[in-house]
Amino acid sequence: MSETVVHAEVPTRHDRLDRYFRLAERGTSVRTEVLAGITTFLTMAYIVLVNPSILGAAGMPVAAVAAATCFAAGFASILMGLSSNTPLALAPGMGLNAYFAYTVVGQMGVPWQVALGCVFLSGILFLLLTLTGVRQMIVACIPPHLFAAVAGGIGLFIGFIGLQNAGIVMASPATAVSLGDLKTPGAGLALFGLLLIAVLSIWSVRGAMLIGIVGTTLVGWMFGMVAIEPVPYTFATMTETVFALDIPGVFNLSATHGLGVVEILFVFMFVDIFDNIGTLVAVTKRAGLINAAGKIPGLNRILMSDAVATVVGSMAGTSTVTSYVESAAGVQAGGRTGLTAVVTGVLFLATMFVAPYAQIVPLAATAPALIVVGGLMLLPLKEVEWEDPMEAIPAFLTVAMIPFTYSIANGLAFGITAHAGLKLLRGRATTADWFLFLLAGVFVLRFVWMGAA
Structure with missing residues (x-):
């Protein structure tokens, strides 16, 4: 009597990935997802060079910020992929890094270590x-046209x-700004760099900005405009900003900056909310992930x-981490x-x-x-x-004042105050x-306090 031996099939790596990420259900494959991930990386890799350049203006060590940028983007994107199964990549956000360096540290005189503490608390x-x-509640009370105005500003x-x-x-001195x-x-x-990036962009070259930055650096080097010096490549160099944040220093700021502390935390958090929601809607809509009720699953x-x-990015040594609209490039590639x-x-x-070579x-x-x-x-x-004054005036004030x-x-502050005031005066308040x-x-109250200071 013969026996039929049934061998259980051992799940392959692709099978496990398929089940975890529901690849077949969403009409994709491992190969497509990998190519999409590479595409997204190429379109947003410029942040590895740009973020250290901006935060370096705040006195932060450039090489360490570059390493922190890579770590924060890597950690955040992997966390997003594993926890929410969404093709959304993250990295330190443009705009908030400028606010960190030029406003919080540059204008307000907050030490960068304390500014990192503010980023931590905002997270x-x-x-x-x-x-x-x-x-x-915050998102619901702010109209879409102010979301758009903040992004434009x-x-x-x-x-x-x-x-x-x-x-x-x-x-x-005569006109505040002029042509250099x-x-x-x-x-x-x-x-030259602007022209190079523009040409690459109109030809839809992936990674146009990264290629443009590297190409411009090489041209500068060829003409002796860039000093290529040996770059320290040690663990100590790469981790100079790790756990450098000063959280107790944030609470001590109230004695010297008053309501400015609340303002810093509010802006970091508020802009991150706007940025995240706007990017999220755009990317998930393009990927067909919004359900029939018009909501985003997860x-x-x-x-x-x-x-x-x-929170993790601030501990590594970089400004607010947020979702990147460049994720849409990966979605376009099939992600x-x-x-x-x-x-x-x-x-x-x-x-x-x-990363240390970013300097x-x-x-x-x-x-x-x-x-x-x-x-x-x-x-x-x-x-x-723009033809409706109820939208145009608050939007313009937001765009211009930033x-x-x-x-x-x-x-x-100007945009939200104008929107609330016009809504009240028009009789549309509820x-x-x-x-x-x-x-x-x-x-x-903030404006009154600033005027009295």
């Missing part, structure tokens, strides 16, 4: 607001910083991942699951071992990327109904707007 607050549902802010770093725009000397080597190199897990990433984000994260972690990249090479990114961030402004006062906080008027009242 904890974001986490608590997500758990308690207050985040939903930050875009102008970043672009203005890029133009200044390039020497294309300079200070003027375009004959200087730095301005010429920046204009939204709380996504927001929790973002908050945890900010539909968290495996795309995991692949992107792994590539960022691998890049960490060459050889001159400002003239990173400035074009800031200008281009700033321009791309103006896209949401098309969502504003770059003109060098402060995201001022733009938010009891449901109580939280909006509470925010506006806080901003009015």
Whole structure:
């Protein structure tokens, strides 16, 4: 009598990945997800060079910030992919890094270690607001046109910083700003970089900004405009910012900065919420992940991942970590699951071992990327109904005040206060707007306090 031996099939690595990330269910494959993850990485890898350039202006060690940027982006993207199964990659956010360096540290005089403590606490607050549902209240009371205006204002802010770093725009005692000397080597190199990135972009070359930064640096080196010096490549060099944050120092700021401490925490948290929600909606909609009810599955897990990433990033030594709209490039390449984000994260972690070399990249090479990114961030402004004064006036004040006062906080304050005031004067206020008027009242008190200081 013969016996039939049944051998249980051993799940392959692809089978396990398929089950965990639900690849077949979402109509994708391991190969597609890996290629999508590489695509996302190439489109956002410029942050490894740009973020240290910006935070370096705050006195932070450039090599260590570059390593922290890679670690934070790697950790955050892998966490997002594994916890929420969403093709959303994260890294230190553009705009908030500029606010960190130029406003909090530069204008307000806060030590960068204490500023990192502010980032840490803002991440904890974001986490608590997500758990308690207050985040939903904040988002619900702010109209979409102010979301768009904040994004546009930050875009102008970043672009203005890029133009200044390039020497294309300079200070003027007569008109505040004026055209710089375009004959200087730095301005010429920046204009070359801007042209290179623009040409690569219009030809849809993946990684256009990264290629542009590297190419501009090489041209600067060829013409003797970049000093290539031996870069210390030690564990100590790469970890100078790790656990350097000063949390007790945040609470001591109240004696010297008063309500400014609340403002710093509010801006870090508030802009992160806007940035995350806007990017999340755009990417998940493009990936077809929004359900029939118009909601994003696993939204709380996504927001929790973002908050945890900010906390961990501050401990590593970088500014607020947030979702990147460049994730849409990976979705365009076929990415539909968290495996795309995991692949992107792994590539960022691998890049960490060459991160110290970021300090050889001159400002003239990173400035074009800031200008281009700033321009791309103006896209949401098309969502504003510019013919309607109820939308146009608060939106314009938000957009204008961010770059003109060098402060995201001022733009938010003017926009939200104007929106609340016009809504009240037009007779459209309801009891449901109580939280909006509470925010506006806080901003009015802020203006009074600043005027009396």
